[in-house]
Amino acid sequence: NAVFINEGLSQRERLIKLNQIAIQQMRVLQEVEGRKMLK
Known part of the structure; x- marks a missing residue:
């Protein structure tokens, strides 16, 4: 958020x-969890 503020958004x-x-x-988290379940 700070970066976006500095960019003037x-x-x-x-x-x-x-x-x-x-x-x-x-x-991404869902994909990681899905891979863990496949193991």
Whole structure:
């Protein structure tokens, strides 16, 4: 968030980007958990 603030992004733009990052991280975690279950 601090990086986005320094880049001059609006609050709305920051929220959208942070939400996209959070969704991506959740997908990665789900994939990792899925692989653990396959073992």
